[in-house]
Amino acid sequence: MQLYLSLSAYGGVSTREALTIFWNAGIRYVELAIGPRPDTDSAQAVEDFRQQGMVYRAHHAFVCSARHYPFNLAQPQDWKYFERLADYLASIGVTAYSVHGGNFCKTTERVLAYTTFVENIHRLHRVCLTRGIALGVETMYPTLTNSTVENLLDNASELAQFCQDVPQVKIVVDLAHLNIWRDKTEILLNEWLGLPPEKLLEIHISDNDGRQDIHSRITANTWWLSQITNFPKGIPLVLESRLNRLPVSVVQQEYDRIAALTFR
Amino acid sequence: MADSNSLFSLYEELVQDHSSQFDPQIASLQELVITRMQAIRDAEQSLVEAQAIELKRITDALAHDARCLLSTPGLRTFVQELKQTKSNNWYTRQSEFSIAEDPTTWLLAMLKLPIGLSNYQTHEDLNGYDDERNFIGYSYTLSLKLGSVEHSINEIPLKRIYNVNECSETSIKGQIEDYIYGDVKYLLRDMEYPEEQKQQLAAEISTLIGYSLKIFALKPRRAIFNYSSIEED
Numbered sequence: 001m002q003l004y005l006s007l008s009a010y011g012g013v014s015t016r017e018a019l020t021i022f023w024n025a026g027i028r029y030v031e032l033a034i035g036p037r038p039d040t041d042s043a044q045a046v047e048d049f050r051q052q053g054m055v056y057r058a059h060h061a062f063v064c065s066a067r068h069y070p071f072n073l074a075q076p077q078d079w080k081y082f083e084r085l086a087d088y089l090a091s092i093g094v095t096a097y098s099v100h101g102g103n104f105c106k107t108t109e110r111v112l113a114y115t116t117f118v119e120n121i122h123r124l125h126r127v128c129l130t131r132g133i134a135l136g137v138e139t140m141y142p143t144l145t146n147s148t149v150e151n152l153l154d155n156a157s158e159l160a161q162f163c164q165d166v167p168q169v170k171i172v173v174d175l176a177h178l179n180i181w182r183d184k185t186e187i188l189l190n191e192w193l194g195l196p197p198e199k200l201l202e203i204h205i206s207d208n209d210g211r212q213d214i215h216s217r218i219t220a221n222t223w224w225l226s227q228i229t230n231f232p233k234g235i236p237l238v239l240e241s242r243l244n245r246l247p248v249s250v251v252q253q254e255y256d257r258i259a260a261l262t263f264r
Numbered sequence: 265m266a267d268s269n270s271l272f273s274l275y276e277e278l279v280q281d282h283s284s285q286f287d288p289q290i291a292s293l294q295e296l297v298i299t300r301m302q303a304i305r306d307a308e309q310s311l312v313e314a315q316a317i318e319l320k321r322i323t324d325a326l327a328h329d330a331r332c333l334l335s336t337p338g339l340r341t342f343v344q345e346l347k348q349t350k351s352n353n354w355y356t357r358q359s360e361f362s363i364a365e366d367p368t369t370w371l372l373a374m375l376k377l378p379i380g381l382s383n384y385q386t387h388e389d390l391n392g393y394d395d396e397r398n399f400i401g402y403s404y405t406l407s408l409k410l411g412s413v414e415h416s417i418n419e420i421p422l423k424r425i426y427n428v429n430e431c432s433e434t435s436i437k438g439q440i441e442d443y444i445y446g447d448v449k450y451l452l453r454d455m456e457y458p459e460e461q462k463q464q465l466a467a468e469i470s471t472l473i474g475y476s477l478k479i480f481a482l483k484p485r486r487a488i489f490n491y492s493s494i495e496e497d
Binding site for chain 1: 389391392395396397398435438442
């Protein structure tokens, strides 16, 4: 089981600084993500480390230039952007790209947002497929009641529906997001992790307080830890706990600690 | 076509006239304000210092045992306002978070459990980010001592600025119910109180912390001279 470290784990610095920390911590599997400061050197930094042997996957609105481009797939999209993005991913050897379930304003209808989202995913899947990239969609989580938006795919029944509606697209199970689900159980966890391996793109791991996605570190109390031996073999894990500003030695310890947990 | 000299010359002459008539008057007014403000600064100094000493005494008292606030009218009013604020209850919170209007009747007042609050600090993060977007974030942290054990309360977000058109703020009720409450409940988990009491204590301590933020934010009152001629336009 490969353990990737997400760039979101080490934000607030340039891509080159974050990748240097990871490289010096002995990490060779990295998921490109939001977190690093957007800058003109981002793509070059990614390329330089790739040539040294770094292997990448990519997630949602990852940082790859001086301008960050956030997007919400429950809304109409600029497809030229996604074509360029997929070309870029193919050029750096990325074969796995995942996106979030879209979100919608609470004053609008969920069903309309879902329909737009599914149409966009069909199209994004085609864009990725022609470039040899597998597309995954991530399980989301219920937002706080005072939030003005809600996430699609924040519950088991909608996710099941989505799997039926778009069977050709893979699923990214985020165990920290599932911790916020209202209907969270270990049975449910095993159900989602029990999807056919070809249906799972990757598994995202971090921890939180069960209310908000705060990307805390995994502890002995982390809810899914007892189930780790049931995790499907061969599906990459992506560690997303925040390690911002910590020295190389701590990043290395944390990565090695989680690697030891997952490989035991 | 009129040449630019004749087009602008009359206007520029008027500007020049205005400048020579009024600039010296404004400069002298500014000088007067600076001199008077300096005199006021000197005169207020001892009162400002005395306030700072009193504020230090208050924050020391909070660090020793913030339950000293339980009998203050300010906390009572704060609780009343909090209870009247439309709830942003998170889905399981509704049944959990409830407190009595009169803090002197709280469980916290009956137990031998000193609550120390200290190290209130605000933070600015120019490179904040969530799962989807970057933002400039403002937050605070503080230390909570339960009995003899000291803990740090996780960073509480106050404001996130996503761009010039969009920002989000966390209401005081949101800070208490969505952030502080969960942290306090977690810190109480190993203490030897029945589960129901822990829930009650968590709600009371969170509210006490929420109110204390107003006190930590207090600064000595100083004389400020606000005047802008632009405001009159």
